[in-house]
Amino acid sequence: MKHTLKYIFTLLILSGLYACNGDVFVxxxxxxxxxxxxxxxxxxxxxxxxxxxxxxxxxxxxxxxxxxxxxxxxxxxxxxxxxxxxxxxxxxxxxxxxxxxxxxxxxxxxxxxxxxxxxxxxxxxxxxxxxxxxxxxxxxxxxxxxxSPGSGYVIDRIEYNLIPESVGTEIFEDNYLLCLNSSGEPEVRTYNLNEWMRRHIYLSCATSTHFAQTDDGLPSIELPSADISQGLKPGNDRIEYFQNGNALVEMSVQPPFMKTMTLQPGITEIRRIAEYQVYSADYTLYLRNAKTGKPHTVQGTLRSKTPTRTIGFYLNHQENDK
Structure with missing residues (x-):
């Protein structure tokens, strides 16, 4: 009986020690x-x-x-x-x-x-x-x-996939020309309103990408063709690549749209109204690490707005200060 009580007492002491210090058996x-x-x-x-x-x-x-x-x-x-x-x-x-x-x-x-x-x-x-x-x-x-920051990427190529439901036509106006007539008399001038037009390119990408510095300058991408009547094909224009923003590509539309107008003395703004073809395309940018050569891809969206013809114009006139 004495040994039994001693054994129970020892167990109680050990239990108390464990309760006071949980790290002992961990x-x-x-x-x-x-x-x-x-x-x-x-x-x-x-x-x-x-x-x-x-x-x-x-x-x-x-x-x-x-x-x-x-x-x-x-x-x-x-x-x-x-x-x-x-x-x-x-x-x-x-x-x-x-x-x-x-x-x-x-x-x-x-x-x-x-x-x-x-x-x-x-x-x-x-x-x-x-x-x-x-x-x-x-x-x-x-x-x-x-x-640490990586060595950066270089561009191998870009591929586009047209979003069919995005294709359409829209009407926009822009500033064709700001004219100064300082002769003091009305002047008759003729302009081709299908010149000095601009294709608008919008790029949107959720992924920030670090590009390697090369002797070729900033990385550029090939744009898809402006005309998609035969499907989306590679185009002839290139722009510097950016994550989000807008780029303008100068262009002209054929045939010429010749208009003769009378410009009063002072400053006249010629506002052009034109029809544009618009579409969007998903793109995949194929990259490779400049140091290791490991491939990497980035996805984003391109929106193209291309003038197809001029349909009209109007004049905003401001007289010279006297």
Whole structure:
């Protein structure tokens, strides 16, 4: 009986000690590092832990407080659906909606592999992972990563895919010419209103892209043909590529549209009214890393507004100040 009471008393003491210090029987997770710099042209880093009791709690972009999500796969490639970036056991997460490639893999109980693709921007890319202990919450530790800017891309080609429902005609007016008559008398002049016309090109892309500096200057793209009566085909015009904005391509329309008008003394603005063919096309820009040659693609939308004929004009006159 005495030995039985002693045994029970010992168990109570041990239980009390465990309750007071929960770390006694828990393997402490020691981080292999707390910060790391990765190459902007793609990199791989393997983190090795001192215990199998670690877990990936989540991953974060920059200073954002909301964790990232990704497609979860088993190591044999079975797609298990979308989840937050959490790994307690073996598996792989392909992070989504990040603007670049980031893959987190737990190949075994003691390693976390970090794969990151090209940094497509000209700025450092920041992200972090939160590491915890499987059996002891509240012991999370952060590892911060900085990916350097990449070497940039060069353009191989661009391909367009017409959006059929976007095709149509519209009427626009523009400033054809600003004329000065300083003779003091009305003057009769004749102009070809189908000259000095402009094709409007609008580019829209959600992805920021860093281009390598070359001797050829700024990167340029080939525009699709203005005339799509025979389908969307490559054109003869080129413009400098930009992410979002508007470019003008000077052009003339045949046959000439000759008009004779009387210009009063002073300044007269000739306002031209013309018909335009409009359409939109999705584009894919095929790039390659200037250093590694690794291919990369960017998707966006082009909108073309091309004058087809002048249908009229009117004059805005302003007399000389006396």
């Amino acid at each position: 393997d402490e997770v020691k981080l292999p590092l707390t910060e790391a710099t990765l190459s902007g042209d793609g990199d791989t880093l393997t983190l090795r832990f001192n215990t199998p009791e670690w877990s990936l709690i989540n991953a974060y972009k920059g200073e954002e407080i909301y964790g990232l999500y990704g497609q979860f796969y088993t190591l044999d490639g079975t797609d298990m659906g979308i989840t937050k970036c959490h790994l307690e056991d073996k598996g792989k997460i392909v992070v989504k909606d990040l603007g670049q490639e980031l893959i987190l893999v737990r190949p075994n109980d003691r390693e976390l592999q970090v794969y990151i693709g090209d940094n497509p921007t000209g700025n450092p890319f920041l992200f972090s992972v939160l590491i915890g202990n499987k059996n002891h919450y509240g012991k999370e530790q952060e590892i911060r990563f900085t990916q």
